[in-house]
Structures are given as C-alpha cells and as structure tokens.
Amino acid sequence: MIVFFHPNTTNTQKAELQLHLKQAGFESQLVQPKDICIVPNLKDAAAIEKFSFVSSTKLIDTSYQLSSLEYKKETNFLVNNNQVGTNFVNFIAGPCSVETEEQIFETAALLAKHNIPFIRGGAYKPRTSPYSFRGLGKDGLKLLQQAAKQYKLSVVTELMDLSLLDEVQQYTDVIQIGSRNMSNFYLLSELGKIETPIMLKRGIQANVQEWLLAADYIMCGGNENIILCERGIRSFDPLSRNVMDVGVIPLVQSLSHLPILADPSHGTGEAKFVAPLAKASLVAGANGLMIEIHPNPKKALSDSRQALSFDEFENLMADIELLKPTIKKPINATYSVFQ
Ligand code: PEP
Ligand code: MN
Numbered sequence: 110m111i112v113f114f115h116p117n118t119t120n121t122q123k124a125e126l127q128l129h130l131k132q133a134g135f136e137s138q139l140v141q142p143k144d145i146c147i148v149p150n151l152k153d154a155a156a157i158e159k160f161s162f163v164s165s166t167k168l169i170d171t172s173y174q175l176s177s178l179e180y181k182k183e184t185n186f187l188v189n190n191n192q193v194g195t196n197f198v199n200f201i202a203g204p205c206s207v208e209t210e211e212q213i214f215e216t217a218a219l220l221a222k223h224n225i226p227f228i229r230g231g232a233y234k235p236r237t238s239p240y241s242f243r244g245l246g247k248d249g250l251k252l253l254q255q256a257a258k259q260y261k262l263s264v265v266t267e268l269m270d271l272s273l274l275d276e277v278q279q280y281t282d283v284i285q286i287g288s289r290n291m292s293n294f295y296l297l298s299e300l301g302k303i304e305t306p307i308m309l310k311r312g313i314q315a316n317v318q319e320w321l322l323a324a325d326y327i328m329c330g331g332n333e334n335i336i337l338c339e340r341g342i343r344s345f346d347p348l349s350r351n352v353m354d355v356g357v358i359p360l361v362q363s364l365s366h367l368p369i370l371a372d373p374s375h376g377t378g379e380a381k382f383v384a385p386l387a388k389a390s391l392v393a394g395a396n397g398l399m400i401e402i403h404p405n406p407k408k409a410l411s412d413s414r415q416a417l418s419f420d421e422f423e424n425l426m427a428d429i430e431l432l433k434p435t436i437k438k439p440i441n442a443t444y445s446v447f448q
Contacts, residue, residue: 167179184368193396219402219422235289307336313342339355339370355371
C-alpha cells in the first residue's frame with residue numbers, strides 16, 4: 110500500500126504513523142523525495158486513514174510496489190536530448206570493454222553515422238576469472254567520454270562498486286548495474302539518492318519479482334529514472350552461454366511501468382545468434398537494445414565470441430529498419446546509409 114500525505118505533514122507525524130504501523134506488525138518505508146510511505150503488507154486502509162495527515166492510500170497487491178503498474182503507468186525521461194522510456198525505442202552499442210583510443214573512436218563514429226544516441230563500454234569489468242582483462246579503469250572512462258563528446262553521444266558504463274560512484278558519475282550519462290550486482294541491495298539503495306539514470310540488468314538467476322524488487326530498492330530513495338535490461342538467464346544447457354528470455358519482455362510490461370531493453374549479446378553469448386534475438390526482442394515489445402560491437406571481434410579483449418563486427422551490426426540495423434511497422438514505438442536512430 111502507498112500512503113499519501115497532506116502537504117505540510119511534519120516528520121513527527123510521519124514518525125508517529127510509522128510507529129503505529131510497527132506496533133501493528135507492519136514494516137514501512139518513507140520515500141522522502143516523493144513524500145509517500147510504502148507499507149507493502151498492509152491491506153486494510155481503514156487502519157491508517159484515521160490519521161488526519163494521511164490524504165489517501167493506494168493498495169498495491171504485489172511485493173514490489175514502486176515499480177508496479179499500479180504506482181504509475183509509464184516512465185519516460187530525457188538523457189541529454191534523447192527521450193528514453195516506455196514509449197520509445199533506443200539503441201545502445203559499443204564494445205564489451207574500452208580497449209584503445211582507436212577502437213572507441215571508430216565505434217563512436219559508426220554510431221554517430223546512424224544517429225544511434227548511446228555508446229557503451231566497460232572500464233571496470235566484472236570478469237569471472239581474476240586473470241582475465243579487467244578493463245582500463247579511469248583511463249577507459251576518459252576515452253569513452255572523449256569519444257562520446259566528439260560524436261555527441263551519451264555514455265552507458267557499468268558501476269561495479271560504491272567506492273567508484275563519484276568517478277563513474279563524472280564520465281557517464283547512464284549508470285549500468287550489471288547482473289552480478291542486481292542483488293547488491295546496499296549499492297542499489299545508494300543509487301536511489303542520485304539523479305543519474307540507472308540501467309538495471311537482470312541477475313543471472315533472478316526471477317521477475319526479485320528484479321522488480323531490486324528496482325524498488327533504487328526507487329525508494331527517489332530515483333525513478335530506471336531502465337531494465339534483460340541479458341539472459343543461466344540454464345542447465347552447456348551449449349548456450351545464457352538463455353535469452355524474450356518472453357520476459359511482455360511479462361515485465363504487463364507488471365511494471367519501467368522501460369525494458371534487451372541485451373542479446375550476453376543473452377546468447379554468440380555473435381551469430383545476436384541478430385535473430387535482437388529482432389525477436391524488438392518485435393516482442395522491447396524499448397530498445399544493447400548490442401556489443403567491435404571493430405575486430407576476434408581481437409576483443411573480453412566477450413569476443415558475442416561481439417558483432419561493424420558490418421554485422423549495420424546489417425542488423427538494416428533488418429530492424431524493415432521491422433519498423435511492427436515495432437510501432439518511435440525509434441531514436443536513423444539509419445542514414447539505408448535511406
Ligand atoms: C556488460 O554488459 O558488460 C556485462 C558485464 O553484462 P552483464 O552484467 O549482463 O553480465
Ligand atoms: Mn560483455
């Protein structure tokens with residue numbers, strides 16, 4: 110249940126309500142910037158409507174509250190000049206890791222050529238083995254920002270740890286929270302206190318409820334600029350890196366106001382499967398794609414098997430152009446070479 114307060118409700122009154130709820134056995138959470146209180150397990154509004162400073166209540170019958178469709182119908186926001194959200198389709202592309210100046214500038218030039226507004230690239234990489242390339246760190250962030258500036262792109266990069274928040278925030282427009290950190294609840298709640306949009310990837314074994322609750326962790330602090338990203342889940346089958354869960358796209362959209370992107374690169378782990386799953390995801394209603402590309406995929410220092418070459422990426426974009434009548438939502442990219 111969401112409790113709304115009359116304007117000018119004091120902190121003492123809110124504390125009084127919370128104490129009353131606690132004594133009745135209900136946990137509650139104030140969402141300060143929104144001036145609301147969430148009481149997830151409370152079903153009977155009569156118990157609190159007697160407080161004169163409570164203006165109204167809204168019953169939300171799911172464990173996740175703020176990410177639910179009952180809380181709001183859509184989430185749309187601007188990143189620089191780009192409209193992102195439930196009503197739009199956006200593309201994010203770039204290498205798994207920022208490796209060299211040449212690599213990242215060539216990639217940025219390709220994206221700019223097609224008016225694709227977002228460049229991605231990892232500077233602090235979560236690698237399964239400590240002996241693998243772990244990214245260029247701050248130097249990588251700098252290169253990414255320089256390339257983005259030159260080609261007027263917005264940056265998406267991963268934040269691995271709270272200790273890097275200030276640094277990453279300086280260089281990025283959207284903070285990516287990777288699948289390994291989807292359940293890092295302390296990190297998530299700290300991200301609620303900032304205004305930078307968050308792209309929250311699905312945990313490798315997370316069900317939809319857990320994923321939406323992770324989004325609630327961020328929203329509880331007041332940051333509602335969240336994009337979900339399906340990146341495949343782990344299965345029992347050693348032949349696929351992950352199982353790209355295309356079905357989760359309409360499922361999430363039936364439950365949540367948050368936009369959902371698809372990442373078929375990590376979702377499949379294999380370049381030749383990226384295009385079919387990218388197209389399937391868009392037709393299933395995704396609000397965009399995140400695709401790993403590399404000027405020379407064989408030489409990529411991380412995730413080389415799943416990186417598309419520039420040609421493969423352009424072919425995918427041309428195919429997507431043909432899908433436009435099915436996609437319906439406005440796409441924030443124009444494929445100049447194909448027009
Ligand atoms: C990534 O996008 O670079 C990444 C590491 O993805 P994930 O967290 O989904 O594994
Ligand atoms: Mn990767």
